Amino acid sequence: MHLPNDLIIGLDTIAMTTSKSLTGFRDIPPGAHFLWLQQPNGISRCGYWFITERHGTVRVKKWNRFHEVLAEPTAQEVRNIEASIETTYFSLQPYNIYEQQKQQKSPNTETIFNPSLVPQWARTQTLLWHTLTWAISTPFLECITGKKGVKEYLVDSTDCAKEIIKDSSHQEPIFSASKPLFNSTSSEFSFSFTQDFRDLQFLDAAGLADTKASVSDTTPRILAALNNGKSTTRDILAELQFTFITGTQLSNSACLDQWWSLVLKILLRAHALAVSHPMLARDLILTLHAQLYFTENYVGEASQARDSQDGKNKDVGATEPGSGRRNGPNADRLLYQYRPVNRLRLRHALAEYKRRLRTHGVILESNSDSGISATIIQQQEEERAALAHAWEELESWLWRCGWDLGRVEGERDAGRKEMEEFGRGNGFDGSKGKVMRQWPGDSEDEDEDGMPVVVELDENGREVGLVSFRD
Structure with a gap:
């Protein structure tokens, strides 16, 4: 009205x-x-x-x-x-x-109307939306928004997350409002795993640089949430779905933060979940695929000011120079623009997840003339077969976008070997310092400009070329 x-x-x-x-x-x-x-x-x-x-x-x-x-x-x-x-x-x-x-x-790119390139769940907008939101229920919305007895749950771009604090009189963390309510319609989201994110950050910080992204399997953390009676598998999926839609549609920073943390710090590091709970792992991969697909095909660009002098998109998600093919999902979408370095982390987290699936025997990679990594089901259990199929669809779609996950692991190993050889062959004295061996996707820095790079050091362990007034 x-x-x-x-x-x-x-x-x-x-x-x-x-x-x-x-x-x-x-x-x-x-x-x-x-x-x-x-x-x-x-x-x-x-x-x-x-x-x-x-x-x-x-x-x-x-x-x-x-x-x-x-x-x-x-x-x-x-x-x-x-x-x-x-x-x-x-x-x-x-x-x-x-x-x-x-x-x-008559579309000239991959869309929902090209059945040969799109999974069954994305061939209509109704099916796609169901895949994106099927786990969200009224009890979940009441729990995460704190609103009860209402028919619709109002959320806003400025809504924030409840802050978790520790109290000596409580065995578990308790929630505390991170800002006062300015009116009765404001929401403060009660997210799961918030304390786990902090614990994992400390755990990662204590690890070696070259194993920073995979120092622990987060499967026990998910299982603990399921076994304490406070969460179900549907609740975990619902939070992944809620934070994605609310974050991308409203540009809500609290939900975008939570979604990236869930994906990079919890879900894609729960490698053993593929063995113990393959259907939950399948649902997580399927939901992630639907979210990335929705971002690519239904969400507009975050920046309205485009460089149109030559009519080409010059961001890192457009095309590789001279190749005629894209270099991954469009980096100008809000999901990636919110924190650009996370796009690179996502690529390497997916490559690591693929390696772990292969280690656990869920998939077995073989060479393919088409260049797309083929997935062959090694163990014929129905649930693992479903997980392998969901992964194959995601990996094939990423390959068409320009991300070849099969190359990432080789690039990673080659980059680290180059750093190690550089440290040994340039007169670097190991007793006076150390060479940082870190792949860009492992960095927890907020800004991509803080990525580690290979530099030449002098006999005193200082970077060559820096200006020093003492010299």
Whole structure:
């Protein structure tokens, strides 16, 4: 009700600019859904998570001009809308409005309409959205947002995470608000594994540089969360799904932080999970694949100002010079722009995960004339076969984007060998210092500019070429 003109509004995989004719959406299928809005020229967004269970339910929201947010209408306004739904039904936008329109086009790149290149779950927008959100439920939304007894769960770009602190009188960490609530609609997300992230950071810091990214298998941490009765496998998947959608659609930094931490510090390091809980590992890989695919094909570029002088995209996710092929997923998407170094970490974490799957006997790599790493199921158990298939689909899609995971391990070993040989062959005295052997993807630094590089040292262990006033 009362939406202003030129308001940007999105529902799941679709987005549009409002006009006076937009009164709502119809035929929304059962499941979890996300509606978000942005003011014209605004920098922040708000959104609603809601769960549909059956057809025929009418949900009504009214635009609040003062707070610039969707608010609850009066009971009388709701009754009036429900009474007139038969006449207004056909003026609502159908949920799958874009699927029929796009099917009439002839795409020249990989899209959901090229079945030979896309998994079954991504061939329609409805199927893709279900894959992205199937684990999110009403109890989960109540738990993570702290809102109970509501039909829709309001979230905002500025919502933050609850901070975990330790208290001597508590056996477990307790939550503490990291900022005061400025109104009753603010959310402070109750994330899982927050303390684990900190523990792993200290553990990694104590390890050697060349084993920093894989000093421990995080499978016991996931199993501990499952065995303490506070989380289920669905809850873990739901948090991965919630943080991704809320983070990318609203540019919410708390959710983006949590998603990257979950993926890089917990899930892709839970290597033994492929053996003990292969279906959970399969669901995690499938969800990650759907999220990366959604980012590539449905999320706009983070930067509106593009270098168009020569009509080419010059970011690191575009093309390799002279090769005619892409160098991985588009690096200008918000997910990667939020913290660019994480894109490189993701590539190496996936390569390491593949190596561990091969070590555990879940997959066996063989050479292929096409250049794509073929995956052969070594153990014929149904659950491991499902995991191997999910991994094969993800790896094949990444290869078409320009990431060959099979080359990453060789590049990593070659880079470390080069560093070691450089340290031995350039008069470096090991008693006065040490050569840093670290692959860029292992760095925990916030900025890519802090990546370790090979430098030449003099007899005193100082970098050659630096300016010194004492000299």
